Amino acid sequence: MENKILVARSSMPSMEEYIEEIREIWDSHWLTNMGPKHAKLQQELAAYLGVEQLDMFTNGHMAIELSLQALKLPKGSEVITTPFTFASTTHAIVRNGLTPVFCDINENDFTMDVSKIEALVTDNTSAIMPVHVYGNICNIEEVQRIADKYGLKVIYDAAHTFGETYKGRGIGVYGDVSCFSFHATKVFHSIEGGAVCFHDKDFGKELYRLKNFGIKNEEIVDGVGANAKMNEFCAAMGICNLRHIDEEIRKRKAVAERYYLYLEGIDGIRLNPVQKEVKPNYAYFPVVFDEKVFGTSRNEVYNKLAQHGIGARKYFYPLTNTFECFHGRYDSNVTPVAVHISKRVLTLPLYADLAPEDVDRVCKVILKCKI
């Protein structure tokens, strides 16, 4: 039996490097609550991401959820978002007592179709929450133009875009707020973790309070917060991984380029576009199968890969507006392009240490599916 190829595999520093980094924790006994490792990682991240202000969280989801809370959007107001995303984006809106309004995506790069946003704006709209999906950057200028015109907040789910730049600036500087995930499967990780980049200092204070139960000081608790603090061991893992981030992205790029070698120009297969003025991070390798031309459906390719011990992912299928937990609440017919893509897309195995021979194996199985 051939070895299994997973869709993702966490990069790790050497054990020695991590042990060296956590050694001080044994001296200080400071395990969580914004200790020295937290402070160090926060500073280094702000520098790497090219942002002035950043706070860190226990995971990317809490970063998004608490950002929405800290923005103090009117209860029940509408947030224009995309269903072509991970559960977290939509759940964060709903868990804040806000109403997601689903905008369709564009077929080219799978981000929000900005030409369809304005038709969804009502008197009750308070924010736009697009996703830089697969690391593809949204049409930032157009989103901002619409937000300015109608007085809306812009919160980017930037979970897929660690280390990317747009027009030479770190992606975290755009919008009112940008949220990153440092989950183990992401380009950069702290085992679990997340960060929020923002501009407004008062928002930052509110956000900080909310990740620590809403505690203002020893005697005053004036917010209904959560507990979403990043602990020192996670921060230490982040510090180690950040040392190797350029190499991580370089290795991912080599994997992506090998996929392009095999799959570019194949009829019935569409690959992720290269975007202008974007420095990409090669977070994912989505492939869209057109069964009519390719001869084989996405689901059949998925099954064939699985038979060969290769894990691909139907990412993002199902759409969040069709989740069981929202049964009857939303109508996915309003996002036909997202429906179309979610039935045809597969993300292929991609991680820094994926061997060239394994990429070859994945591609050969896919190409054999072509009729």
Ligand SMILES: *Cc1c(COP(=O)(O)O)cnc(C)c1O
């Ligand atoms: C990973 C991810 C999140 C959530 O991040 P966690 O760190 O896993 O909580 C949110 N949105 C998107 C698009 C993601 O891929």
